[in-house]
Amino acid sequence: MYGSIIIGWIAYQNYQPKLLEKFHFTEFTLLLTVAQGFILIITPPIAGKIGDRFRRTSGHRLPIITLGIAFAAMVFMAVAFTLFTNPGEIFRWILPILIIFWLIAMSIFTSPALSTIELFTPMERMPKAMALLTIVGNLLYALEPVIVDIIDFLGAPLTFVTGGLIVFLSGYFLRENSLSLFKQKGESVIVKQIVGENHWLFIFVMGLGLGTATSVMFNLFPPVYDRLIGFDGKWLLVLILVLSAILSWPISSIVYTFGLRKSFYNGMFIILICMTGILMTSSAIVVILLTVVFTAVFTILSVSTLPLAIQLARYNEKVFCVGIFFSGVALPDAIINYLVLVL
Numbered sequence: 001m002y003g004s005i006i007i008g009w010i011a012y013q014n015y016q017p018k019l020l021e022k023f024h025f026t027e028f029t030l031l032l033t034v035a036q037g038f039i040l041i042i043t044p045p046i047a048g049k050i051g052d053r054f055r056r057t058s059g060h061r062l063p064i065i066t067l068g069i070a071f072a073a074m075v076f077m078a079v080a081f082t083l084f085t086n087p088g089e090i091f092r093w094i095l096p097i098l099i100i101f102w103l104i105a106m107s108i109f110t111s112p113a114l115s116t117i118e119l120f121t122p123m124e125r126m127p128k129a130m131a132l133l134t135i136v137g138n139l140l141y142a143l144e145p146v147i148v149d150i151i152d153f154l155g156a157p158l159t160f161v162t163g164g165l166i167v168f169l170s171g172y173f174l175r176e177n178s179l180s181l182f183k184q185k186g187e188s189v190i191v192k193q194i195v196g197e198n199h200w201l202f203i204f205v206m207g208l209g210l211g212t213a214t215s216v217m218f219n220l221f222p223p224v225y226d227r228l229i230g231f232d233g234k235w236l237l238v239l240i241l242v243l244s245a246i247l248s249w250p251i252s253s254i255v256y257t258f259g260l261r262k263s264f265y266n267g268m269f270i271i272l273i274c275m276t277g278i279l280m281t282s283s284a285i286v287v288i289l290l291t292v293v294f295t296a297v298f299t300i301l302s303v304s305t306l307p308l309a310i311q312l313a314r315y316n317e318k319v320f321c322v323g324i325f326f327s328g329v330a331l332p333d334a335i336i337n338y339l340v341l342v343l
Contacts, residue, residue: 001113002133004170006140007147008072008106011163014148015156016099023095030341032096036103037334041327043107048323051112052316065116068109069171075102076164084157111323113174118310118318126307127252127260134302138245142238199312203321206305207328209268213298215332216275219340221291228284240291244299251296252303260308267300 020026051064079098114133121129140147151159217240222233229236255263274294278287306325313321 001170001174003136003140004166005106005110005113006137008076008163008167010140010144010147011151011159012102014151015159019095019156025095028096030338032099033337033341035100037330037338039100039103039107040330041334043104044111044323044326044330045320046323047108048111048115048317048320051115051319051323055319056316065109065112066171066175068105068107068112069167071108072102072105073164073168073171075105076160076167080157080160080164109171111326112319113171114306114326115310115319115322116174117306123307123311124256126310127255127303128249130303130307131248131252134248134299135245138241138248138302142241142245145234145238198314198317200321200324203309203312203324204328206264206309207325208331209264209271209328210301210305211329212332213271213275213294213301214329215336216279217294217298219333219336220279224278224287228282228287236291240295240298243295244302247296247299248303251299255300255304260304260311263300263304264308267297267304271297271301 016032017029020029020032047064047068054063075098079102082094082098117126117129117133154162218237221240222237225231225233225236258266271294274290274297277290278294281287281290306322309321309325310318
């Protein structure tokens with residue numbers, strides 16, 4: 001499921017500007033960028049709230065996951081059909097709407113789907129589970145140039161058909177392999193509700209911290225590497241992602257030993273120092289050393305933040321808090337994308 005989400009985003013990021021240019025919609029690039037940021041920040045908590053409501057009434061969050069997956073697959077197929085038929089001028093008015101619908105659809109099921117990680121593993125093993133997700137995510141992003149070449153080879157229509165099938169099949173297998181793990185009685189969920197203090201702000205800040213590190217790494221590090229090291233910064237970024245994937249499994253054991261909260265606090269403090277140093281220094285050697293430390297600490301944050309968010313969430317707000325977390329993750333990237341277009 002996580003892999004299908006990432007592949008879907010890679011396909012979207014590759015084809016969105018191409019489709020806008022092909023159908024003479026480039027004047028809407030800024031508007032769609034703002035809409036994308038707004039949707040990715042607002043939709044996850046809303047979807048999480050709906051998912052928690054389904055947990056209380058039916059005992060599981062599958063309806064909202066199924067709805068989002070069906071919606072996303074339908075939009076994929078609608079884009080593919082439109083590109084196959086090439087309707088011309090009519091598509092100018094359909095394209096922005098389909099892009100917005102696709103963003104909403106992907107956001108609807110992402111948070112509820114990833115929140116199901118709590119069903120597959122006990123809390124003490126959560127860092128190990130996150131290590132597996134980190135391996136999948138980082139390797140796919142590291143292979144993005146290859147994936148983009150495959151996407152370009154297939155062409156836009158077949159890419160969107162394939163994307164729709166991948167999302168649909170991943171949702172089907174998630175349902176088949178997790179249905180028995182869900183609570184079967186909604187009443188039991190209501191009885192176990194926790195009415196203590198919520199940690200929404202702290203969970204949002206955790207997502208904000210991870211999102212800031214991720215956005216800075218993807219958007220701001222490559223030019224620094226180009227300037228100081230004299231090597232293509234994009235390939236050094238690939239190296240960071242591969243090393244992070246390799247380190248994630250052993251680092252998950254370290255996170256378990258030190259604890260989720262302590263790992264987050266220390267990791268966030270160190271990674272802020274690393275990012276500041278990489279962006280401010282003019283020494284290539286210092287940049288390389290700080291990048292090595294950044295890679296290790298980024299991996300610590302990758303395997304500790306989401307489990308900590310789930311651990312801190314009240315029982316009746318698990319999916320909502322996961323949505324808040326991903327809302328925080330999306331905010332820095334939305335800001336950077338907006339600034340890149342307006343500056």
